[in-house]
Amino acid sequence: xxxxxxxxxxxxxxxxxxxxxxxxxxxxxxxxxxxxxxxxxxxxxxxxxxxxxxxxxxxxxxxxxxxxxxxxxxxxxxxxxxxxxxxxxxxxxxxxxxxxxxxxxxxxxxxxxxxxxxxxxxxxxxxxxxxxxxxxxxxxxxxxxxxxxxxxxxxxxxxxxxxxxxxxxxxxxxxxxxxxxxxxxxxxxxxxxxxxxxxxxxxxxxxxxxxxxxxxxxxxxxxxxxxxxxxxxxxxxxxxxxxxxxxxxxxxxxxxxxxxxxxxxxxxxxxxxxxxxxxxxxxxxxxxxxxxxxxxxxxxxxxxxxxxxxxxxxxxx
Numbered sequence: 001x002x003x004x005x006x007x008x009x010x011x012x013x014x015x016x017x018x019x020x021x022x023x024x025x026x027x028x029x030x031x032x033x034x035x036x037x038x039x040x041x042x043x044x045x046x047x048x049x050x051x052x053x054x055x056x057x058x059x060x061x062x063x064x065x066x067x068x069x070x071x072x073x074x075x076x077x078x079x080x081x082x083x084x085x086x087x088x089x090x091x092x093x094x095x096x097x098x099x100x101x102x103x104x105x106x107x108x109x110x111x112x113x114x115x116x117x118x119x120x121x122x123x124x125x126x127x128x129x130x131x132x133x134x135x136x137x138x139x140x141x142x143x144x145x146x147x148x149x150x151x152x153x154x155x156x157x158x159x160x161x162x163x164x165x166x167x168x169x170x171x172x173x174x175x176x177x178x179x180x181x182x183x184x185x186x187x188x189x190x191x192x193x194x195x196x197x198x199x200x201x202x203x204x205x206x207x208x209x210x211x212x213x214x215x216x217x218x219x220x221x222x223x224x225x226x227x228x229x230x231x232x233x234x235x236x237x238x239x240x241x242x243x244x245x246x247x248x249x250x251x252x253x254x255x256x257x258x259x260x261x262x263x264x265x266x267x268x269x270x271x272x273x274x275x276x277x278x279x280x281x282x283x284x285x286x287x288x289x290x291x292x293x294x295x296x297x298x299x300x301x302x303x304x305x306x307x308x309x310x311x312x313x314x315x316x317x
Contacts, residue, residue, distance in 0.1 A: 035049055036077070041138075046137075047139055059168055064131060065135070069082075070197075077138060082113055083119075084115060145213050147215055152235050158292055160245070171193070189247075193268070201287065203270065209280045209283040211273070213272075216269075225271055226239060227315075237303045242307060
């Protein structure tokens with residue numbers, strides 16, 4: 001079973017509207033498309049982000065860490081430590097627990113943060129192990145980035161490639177099926193998805209070279225991330241579908257498995273809003289980070305996806 005976020009409508013009416021307790025130190029709390037909380041700690045901000053992973057897909061805990069880390073990086077913060085809660089089946093396998101812990105710890109290692117604590121318990125009401133990861137970081141007050149600062153006319157840049165997270169899942173879980181239709185060398189290119197998911201370096205380069213705002217592309221894919229960017233910024237979108245970077249093996253994998261790469265998990269990709277797209281892309285390229293302008297924010301509320309002569313409008317995720 002794959003993790004799926006609840007719809008934005010349900011989130012708003014059944015979660016966000018019920019949050020009534022306020023604290024003046026909480027600068028940014030829960031909101032649709034807002035994946036990182038910001039807390040005023042005096043001389044700096046403390047940032048937290050939480051992600052959950054059902055473990056039907058072996059790599060899910062690894063990518064949960066990456067998404068939480070990237071959420072903090074997208075706000076201009078520096079991730080420091082992670083805590084992990086393991087909710088285990090009553091008949092859990094200790095070897096399985098070790099494997100889950102290693103996945104979380106390895107992801108922390110790639111991001112140069114520490115797995116500093118957590119919690120574990122058995123539950124007879126679950127049929128699948130679950131891992132919840134919370135990452136904490138800090139941010140200089142002058143360096144905090146918010147999507148609310150994005151304005152009409154600014155360029156939207158995508159770093160990395162969409163659906164690389166899903167590509168890794170498919171390779172890990174369905175390699176034999178893929179090999180029935182694709183060459184071994186081609187399928188094995190999907191290994192590159194691991195080791196490319198941490199966006200701390202990408203976010204720092206972007207922040208130093210004209211980024212106004214950043215938004216991590218995560219579980220629901222690029223279309224959902226673009227919707228969230230539009231709603232949080234109060235701007236419309238004019239996006240060129242053909243400009244969205246996607247690797248050919250991802251397209252092939254998704255076609256074989258009946259998936260839409262534009263709606264699949266994409267940890268390792270980020271949307272960056274800037275007034276200086278040329279300078280930012282050049283700076284990223286110098287450090288070996290792939291990026292492309294995929295469109296612009298607009299002054300209306302239309303969320304257009306243009307594919308040649310065809311125009312479609314994004315649906316609420």
